[in-house]
Amino acid sequence: MTKTVWTVDKSHSSLEFIVKHMMISKVKGVFTEFEASLEADPSDLTGASIEFTVDLNSIDTRNEDRDNHLRSNDFLDIASHPKMTFVATDIKSTGDNEYDVTGDLTIRGVTKPVTFEMTMEGVHKDPWGNEVAGFSGTGKLNRKDFGLVWNAALETGGVLVGEEVKINLEIEAHKQA
Numbered sequence: 057m058t059k060t061v062w063t064v065d066k067s068h069s070s071l072e073f074i075v076k077h078m079m080i081s082k083v084k085g086v087f088t089e090f091e092a093s094l095e096a097d098p099s100d101l102t103g104a105s106i107e108f109t110v111d112l113n114s115i116d117t118r119n120e121d122r123d124n125h126l127r128s129n130d131f132l133d134i135a136s137h138p139k140m141t142f143v144a145t146d147i148k149s150t151g152d153n154e155y156d157v158t159g160d161l162t163i164r165g166v167t168k169p170v171t172f173e174m175t176m177e178g179v180h181k182d183p184w185g186n187e188v189a190g191f192s193g194t195g196k197l198n199r200k201d202f203g204l205v206w207n208a209a210l211e212t213g214g215v216l217v218g219e220e221v222k223i224n225l226e227i228e229a230h231k232q233a
Contacts, residue, residue, distance in 0.1 A: 059103060062189060062229035064092040070226045071110065075199075076218025083122075087140075089114035094229055098179050098189045101155050106144035113138060130206035137164045145169070153177075157193070163202040170197050172225065187231035195223045 072086045089111035096104035112134045115123050127134045144159040153176040161170040177190035198219050199205075208216040 059095055059097045061232040062094040062096060063232055064090075064094070065188075065228045065230055066090070068228035070224070072224045074222040074224070076220070078216060079214040079218070083117060085115055085117035085123075085126075087111070087114050088116055092227070092229075098176055100149070101157075101174070101176060102147050102149055104144065104147055106142075106147075106157065106159065108142040110140040111138065112140055131204050133164055142170070161197065161202075164204065166202045168197070168201050170195055172223070174225075189229045189231070191225070191227040191229070193223075193225040193227075195225075197221050197223070 066089075070086060071090055072084060074082050074084050077083045087110045091109045093107040094104065096106070112132045113127060115126050115132070117123055117126070126132055129135070132140075141162045142159050144157050146156075146158040148156045148158075150156055150173075155174045155176070156171050157174045158169055158171040160167050172193040172195035174191055174193040177192055179187060179189045182188050199217075199221050200219055206217070
């Protein structure tokens, strides 16, 4: 296959995160509004161009008060930094349909390299004859590296919000004509 443009189907894709809460449990959330630019040959992603833009206002942890706190200057500061972006800078094959995708992640105006372990799940034709590709990925970051430093000490020791943020991606993309 040759390198072609793919459009993310948001209704069949997800961008979620997981953070420790009170050192004993985990809180999950999603971003419901995001766009991606993907130019790739699905049989070999090493030469792909990948860019993601996330509307941070679309954060959803199933708790409106928590979501509003995450939108505030204590965390994402969406009034000043409404978007999070990722631009791939290096893609290495690590096995059959497995890749390490490293890129520049920008949150709150801070840009740091982050690597995602990605799997190319396959390419099929949908019932209408369109080519569709699936990708899965995981990554993690330390939120303090991006200026998300707010926390509260717990009476029993430890902190309210963990530093490590795990990210899970499930992407369905449609080949453009």
